[in-house]
Amino acid sequence: MHEWMGDNGNTPHIVVDAAHNGVQVPAQHVKDGKIILNISPSAAHNLRIRNDSISFRARFGGVPFDVAVPMPAVMGIYARETGQGMIFSHDNDEPLEEAAGAPPRARSTRGHLKVVK
Numbered sequence: 237m238h239e240w241m242g243d244n245g246n247t248p249h250i251v252v253d254a255a256h257n258g259v260q261v262p263a264q265h266v267k268d269g270k271i272i273l274n275i276s277p278s279a280a281h282n283l284r285i286r287n288d289s290i291s292f293r294a295r296f297g298g299v300p301f302d303v304a305v306p307m308p309a310v311m312g313i314y315a316r317e318t319g320q321g322m323i324f325s326h327d328n329d330e331p332l333e334e335a336a337g338a339p340p341r342a343r344s345t346r347g348h349l350k351v352v353k
Contacts, residue, residue, distance in 0.1 A: 251312045
């Protein structure tokens with residue numbers, strides 16, 4: 237998804253559960269337990285996407301920070317320009333809307349993100 241978005245001129249962003257064990261992000265940029273990270277080549281330097289984690293160096297308010305995100309903490313990926321992407325399910329009984337941060341029943345069963353094939 238990351239490569240496809242970049243190849244099509246879009247800016248990939250990931251939604252991360254900042255409370256997940258092993259997540260290293262600047263706490264002052266976490267909102268409602270989540271953080272949205274721009275993982276485009278211009279924002280995420282030394283980006284490494286592996287099967288178990290994502291890591292890179294980025295600037296937050298002009299201050300460099302080494303970001304580390306275990307793959308289970310990644311809740312979704314989307315293109316900033318279109319809002320299209322994927323929300324990943326988690327291995328718990330929480331409905332997808334609640335896992336993505338919406339209050340129960342606040343959204344219809346269709347979110348604003350679409351599966352890109």
